[in-house]
Amino acid sequence: MHLRFNTDSNGAAVLDFEVTQLVIAGWVGRDRDAVLHHIRELAALGVPAPGAVPLFYRVAVQQLSQQSALEVVGDQTSGEAEPFVFFHRGEYWVSLVSDHTDRHLETFSVALSKQACVKPVAQQAWRMADVRxxxxxxxxxxxxxxxxxxxxxxxxxxxxxxxxxxxLQRYFAGQPVPEGFAMSCGTLSALGGIRPASQFRMALHDPVLNRTLEHAYTTTALPVVA
Known part of the structure; x- marks a missing residue:
């Protein structure tokens, strides 16, 4: 899957990146008690508990998209803003992704719910070395x-x-990170609870270097037929 990123504020520098492996990291909160509490909350809604904390979901690379208009099946999907880190030519880069998820399917399988939806990615990226x-x-x-x-x-x-x-240490256990690897690095709790919306905006702001990665997208619901 090919992605293209602007790497400076005026768009003059462009980075072309071929994704060969996509991983979505889930249950990545540093406060373990808060993570366990969230797991219990979701279990009450029918969402299966993870087999490990954190848990890494492999998702097909073609599910990534930098478009701003997406199509989904049904009206029970919603976004989650996450840092998007990828490895290209020996260094890490940072962008922004939405782990858009089918919430109805999530009650049957979290892994399948993540695979079911396209993951919108911003069109800008920063060097990880500049923000680490x-x-x-x-x-x-x-x-x-x-x-x-x-x-x-x-x-x-x-x-x-x-x-x-x-x-990275938990996922690769000390093995080399391959060219083309990308990871969606976890999300924050939804204020007011997880709920669907057809328009979603997200931002990652750097208060030290005073710059922001941004992306917005809309979803159109396709009919659920049987």
Whole structure:
């Protein structure tokens, strides 16, 4: 799967990236008690508990898209803003992705619910080397469009999530990271609870270097027929 990123503010520098492996990291909160509490909350809604914490879901690379208009099946899907880290020519880069998920299917299989939906990716990226020292200060935020207004849906810093180094160590166990590897690095809780919305905006703000990665997309629901 081919993705293209602008790597400076004026769009003059472009990075072309071929994704060969996509992993979505789930249950990555640093506060283990809070993660377990969230697992119990979702279990009460019928969502199966993960087999491990954190848990890594492999998703087909063709599910990534940088388009702003997507189609989904049914009206029970919703986005989740996440840092998107990828390995290209010996270094890591940071962008932004929405782990758009089918919430009805999630009650049967979390893995299948993630595979069922396209994952929108921003068109900008930063060098990981430029943000690694202040990674925890990066601010992740998302909004949904409800009744004509944009409502804050997620908000917090990456200090709430396991670090990239921790996730890579758990996933690769010391083995080399291959060219083309990409990981969606976990999300923050939804303010007011997880709920569907056909318009989604997300941002990753760097308060130290004063810059922001942004992406917005809409979803059109296809009919569920049997």
């Amino acid at each position: 020292a202040h990674w925890d200060r990066l601010e992740l935020r998302a909004w949904i469009h409800v009744n004509g207004d944009w409502v804050t849906y997620q908000q917090g810093t990456l200090a709430a999530l396991l670090t990239l180094d921790d996730l």
